Amino acid sequence: MSDELDEIQAIFFEECVEGLAVAEEGLSAMAAGDTSAGVIAGVFRAVHSIKGGSGAFGHTALLGFSHRFENVLDEVRAGRIAPTPEVTQCLLGAFDILSDHVSAAQTGGDAPDDGLMLEQLDAILAGGGAPAAQPEPEPVAPEPVAAAEDEFGFVPVAAPIIDLDADFDPFGFEPVAVALDDFDAPEAAEPAGWTVRFGPSRAAMANGGEPLLVIRELESMGGEVTAVDSEALPPLAELDPEDSYFVWTLTVPASVDERDIRDCFDFVAPDSLIEVVRAEDTVVGGAEPGVAAFEELPFEPVPFEPISFEAEPVLAEPVPTPAPVAVAAPVEAPRPAVAAPKAEAPKPEAKSGGVEVAQSIRVDLGKLDQLLNLVGELVIRSSILSDRLPPADQERVELPELSRLIRQIQDNVMSLRAQPIKQAFSRVPRMLRDLMAETGKRVQLETTGEMTEVDKGVIEKIGDPLTHMIRNAVDHGIEGPEEREAAGKPAEGTIHLSAEQKGGRIIVRVRDDGRGINRERVRAKAIERGIITADAQLSDEEIDGLICAPGFSTAETISNISGRGVGMDVVRSNVESLGGRLEINSVPGEGTTFSMALPLTLAILDGMIVRLGEQRFVLPLANVIETVQPEPGQVQATSPTSEVIELRGQYLPVRRVGEMFGLRSQRAPEDSLVIIVESDTAGHVGLMVDTIDNRREVVIKSLEDNLHPIRGLGGATILGDGAIALILDVDALVVPGGGFSKYVLKGLAA
Amino acid sequence: MSTEAIANDERKIVTFTLGNQLFGIEMASLIEIREWEEPTPLPSVPSYVLGVANLRGSVIPIVGLSERLGWEPSVLHSRSCVLVVTIGGRNAGFLVDEVQDIVSIKGSEIQPAPDTEVNDQSAIAGLVKIERRTSDASNPEAMCLLLDLEALSLTRHIPELAA
Numbered sequence: 001m002s003d004e005l006d007e008i009q010a011i012f013f014e015e016c017v018e019g020l021a022v023a024e025e026g027l028s029a030m031a032a033g034d035t036s037a038g039v040i041a042g043v044f045r046a047v048h049s050i051k052g053g054s055g056a057f058g059h060t061a062l063l064g065f066s067h068r069f070e071n072v073l074d075e076v077r078a079g080r081i082a083p084t085p086e087v088t089q090c091l092l093g094a095f096d097i098l099s100d101h102v103s104a105a106q107t108g109g110d111a112p113d114d115g116l117m118l119e120q121l122d123a124i125l126a127g128g129g130a131p132a133a134q135p136e137p138e139p140v141a142p143e144p145v146a147a148a149e150d151e152f153g154f155v156p157v158a159a160p161i162i163d164l165d166a167d168f169d170p171f172g173f174e175p176v177a178v179a180l181d182d183f184d185a186p187e188a189a190e191p192a193g194w195t196v197r198f199g200p201s202r203a204a205m206a207n208g209g210e211p212l213l214v215i216r217e218l219e220s221m222g223g224e225v226t227a228v229d230s231e232a233l234p235p236l237a238e239l240d241p242e243d244s245y246f247v248w249t250l251t252v253p254a255s256v257d258e259r260d261i262r263d264c265f266d267f268v269a270p271d272s273l274i275e276v277v278r279a280e281d282t283v284v285g286g287a288e289p290g291v292a293a294f295e296e297l298p299f300e301p302v303p304f305e306p307i308s309f310e311a312e313p314v315l316a317e318p319v320p321t322p323a324p325v326a327v328a329a330p331v332e333a334p335r336p337a338v339a340a341p342k343a344e345a346p347k348p349e350a351k352s353g354g355v356e357v358a359q360s361i362r363v364d365l366g367k368l369d370q371l372l373n374l375v376g377e378l379v380i381r382s383s384i385l386s387d388r389l390p391p392a393d394q395e396r397v398e399l400p401e402l403s404r405l406i407r408q409i410q411d412n413v414m415s416l417r418a419q420p421i422k423q424a425f426s427r428v429p430r431m432l433r434d435l436m437a438e439t440g441k442r443v444q445l446e447t448t449g450e451m452t453e454v455d456k457g458v459i460e461k462i463g464d465p466l467t468h469m470i471r472n473a474v475d476h477g478i479e480g481p482e483e484r485e486a487a488g489k490p491a492e493g494t495i496h497l498s499a500e501q502k503g504g505r506i507i508v509r510v511r512d513d514g515r516g517i518n519r520e521r522v523r524a525k526a527i528e529r530g531i532i533t534a535d536a537q538l539s540d541e542e543i544d545g546l547i548c549a550p551g552f553s554t555a556e557t558i559s560n561i562s563g564r565g566v567g568m569d570v571v572r573s574n575v576e577s578l579g580g581r582l583e584i585n586s587v588p589g590e591g592t593t594f595s596m597a598l599p600l601t602l603a604i605l606d607g608m609i610v611r612l613g614e615q616r617f618v619l620p621l622a623n624v625i626e627t628v629q630p631e632p633g634q635v636q637a638t639s640p641t642s643e644v645i646e647l648r649g650q651y652l653p654v655r656r657v658g659e660m661f662g663l664r665s666q667r668a669p670e671d672s673l674v675i676i677v678e679s680d681t682a683g684h685v686g687l688m689v690d691t692i693d694n695r696r697e698v699v700i701k702s703l704e705d706n707l708h709p710i711r712g713l714g715g716a717t718i719l720g721d722g723a724i725a726l727i728l729d730v731d732a733l734v735v736p737g738g739g740f741s742k743y744v745l746k747g748l749a750a
Numbered sequence: 751m752s753t754e755a756i757a758n759d760e761r762k763i764v765t766f767t768l769g770n771q772l773f774g775i776e777m778a779s780l781i782e783i784r785e786w787e788e789p790t791p792l793p794s795v796p797s798y799v800l801g802v803a804n805l806r807g808s809v810i811p812i813v814g815l816s817e818r819l820g821w822e823p824s825v826l827h828s829r830s831c832v833l834v835v836t837i838g839g840r841n842a843g844f845l846v847d848e849v850q851d852i853v854s855i856k857g858s859e860i861q862p863a864p865d866t867e868v869n870d871q872s873a874i875a876g877l878v879k880i881e882r883r884t885s886d887a888s889n890p891e892a893m894c895l896l897l898d899l900e901a902l903s904l905t906r907h908i909p910e911l912a913a
Binding site: 701705710725726 | 789790793794795799803807808809810840904905
């Protein structure tokens with residue numbers, strides 16, 4: 001039971017994270033001047049759904065804050081408070097507190113101190129809003145619970161299915177009592193434009209969906225509940241407390257946009273009954289068989305022998321003036337939260353009501369990985385199969401067809417894992433606001449390329465490096481306002497965050513316009529810390545690289561933000577463990593750019609299979625520029641251990657890959673092939689191999705799964721015949737100075 | 751492991767030989783026993799890491815157990831085989847000379863390894879006397895060295911990779 005609860009809670013928090021991201025995006029857009037209704041409504045909805053869930057899960061602190069926050073947003077949305085920059089700033093601040101509330105609720109930590117922020121929100125509410133128009137605070141209070149349960153008096157009957165005493169209470173689900181009065185007074189005689197029918201599905205309830213919130217939202221647009229169809233309600237003995245049995249009918253004024261109505265159902269499982277129909281019976285947005293029968297809905301109250309329902313379900317025609325309606329939401333509201341998300345068939349009428357919203361499904365990343373792995377295996381097996389068939393059979397149509405299909409599956413699975421890098425960038429604005437508050441510096445953030453799609457695994461892993469780089473940029477790079485003005489720069493510093501795809505890599509840059517790296521100080525500090533000797537001759541680049549040395553920090557005082565000397569070291573090792581590289585580019589007085597070059601995917605690689613002796617290796621195709629069959633004399637030694645190849649008048653260094661791997665090859669250069677590769681560490685370099693087998697996509701198997709990373713290798717793959725081929729990490733192989741062999745694997749000295 | 755086994759303080763071990771010595775590992779850690787197949791050699795690894803092999807789609811390191819424990823490297827022969835074990839969530843294959851038996855021992859029968867044996871190479875968790883299933887009736891009992899698999903983990907020195 002508690003497992004199920006945890007599972008549902010986990011979903012709630014995932015949704016919170018998504019909601020927060022949406023809210024932040026919207027608020028940022030508002031801060032940037034886009035205060036269109038759509039943006040504001042987006043923020044409102046996000047906060048609204050967080051509030052809804054928090055109530056359901058008994059996170060009272062979160063509920064309380066999000067409720068107040070939502071009130072202000074509601075006023076802004078309704079146009080009663082103007083979204084001035086001051087208001088937007090305050091909303092951003094409130095958003096930060098909301099994020100803290102969410103994490104506090106998630107980790108069970110202490111709720112953040114939101115008193116000040118609530119005062120600010122109240123001040124906005126008092127100052128900008130018309131109090132008369134202010135919506136009633138929603139009665140999401142604990143008091144009505146008992147009343148609601150008593151009134152309907154059948155909660156205990158559900159005990160055989162759910163142990164209410166044991167499981168219901170800790171859950172803290174609070175059914176929301178709806179004041180029937182709310183529905184009594186239709187505010188206007190506006191002709192009904194839309195008839196909306198809404199019957200949440202079992203799945204919607206299982207997801208913790210709250211029909212009342214949807215109805216509220218429709219009401220906020222002027223909608224009214226005109227009928228509740230409780231026909232489906234079974235006798236009490238057969239009642240499944242996890243299901244939903246009611247279908248609400250609402251009328252919504254014609255002035256409301258259909259999209260806005262549909263938006264209300266964003267958070268409702270797609271298999272719920274959702275019909276939006278013009279009053280003149282035009283079916284909008286997908287035919288729904290139920291519509292035809294709509295007029296003949298049985299309006300007699302269903303006999304509820306065992307239950308004493310005080311509020312009798314009176315059903316009315318979908319006419320402008322609705323009759324009072326029994327709102328039975330509280331009866332079933334408590335159930336969904338404890339319902340296991342079982343994959344049972346929804347009740348018959350809960351068809352996907354022709355909603356055209358993009359539907360999505362939440363999948364555990366581990367399952368995707370598994371799928372990807374299996375597809376990789378499938379690729380391998382199919383090529384084994386093809387190798388084993390006689391040539392005549394290989395030409396038959398079935399085999400290429402099969403390969404094509406497998407390839408498509410593979411591409412699809414890959415694309416499932418691709419996500420816009422925006423997800424990794426989204427935490428930056430918040431961090432910057434905190435950093436600004438801590439340092440008193442002023443920084444604005446610019447981002448480009450945030451829609452660049454990267455493998456989910458990469459996104460997850462660049463979070464930490466990104467955090468450190470931003471902190472570093474604010475703490476060390478950007479100067480204080482006075483210093484900046486004295487240097488003739490705008491008082492507000494700029495951090496530019498960008499992502500772009502370049503070949504098989506994604507380049508993420510953090511560029512600041514601060515003071516740049518003070519090389520003298522870095523050098524002095526490195527000598528002081530014993531990282532380099534006092535007489536070391538270092539190039540500018542090498543000095544810049546020192547800031548990534550373990551234990552290096554130049555900060556005079558260790559601040560909260562950085563200065564512990566762990567940051568940039570972590571950045572570099574994180575980036576390298578991803579098979580990427582970190583580059584630092586600094587111009588004194590003008591700023592510093594950190595570039596992370598990361599692989600686009602951690603799973604599949606387009607590679608060239610090369611052979612060294614009996615062993616096969618995979619060379620990432622992204623690095624390959626050309627292949628040369630050397631003429632006699634084209635490869636010449638420049639020292640006993642180094643060679644160059646002359647290529648169109650240029651001399652490029654050549655490395656014998658076999659020797660790097662301790663494989664002796666007696667081949668003369670003329671019998672070998674030189675593959676010219678491009679590397680970020682050493683420019684163009686030739687790699688000498690025996691032969692090239694072919695080119696193919698390989699599934700990257702990480703060595704870390706069962707071993708540990710090995711410098712010079714990007715992983716391993718399994719070839720068509722089941723043999724393992726190691727994937728070469730070109731950048732690590734061609735490090736200037738032939739440094740490959742000098743890397744002793746850490747931790748394996750034994 | 752069944753609850754029954756725990757209750758009786760009994761555990762099953764797989765015994766195998768390296769040279770003339772009899773060794774044992776906990777049955778619970780064993781995934782499978784494979785025939786020896788030449789693994790793909792790796793660069794920059796200690797010589798006892800013989801390379802990597804394909805275990806149904808995942809890449810696992812193959813360790814020359816004899817060399818790892820400081821003995822002479824195993825000489826390959828027809829009964830050489832690889833014990834695939836799981837150590838803290840990571841899999842590895844150990845090359846052994848010959849798999850002997852599966853025996854039940856009691857925890858109380860295990861004697862601690864003598865102190866002198868403890869060094870970085872040693873991975874002996876204890877000694878236990880077991881009955882040998884052999885035709886040689888004159889020597890029915892033998893000393894079995896129980897291996898501490900955690901100590902044999904290839905990532906034990908790397909904190910961030912340690913399970």
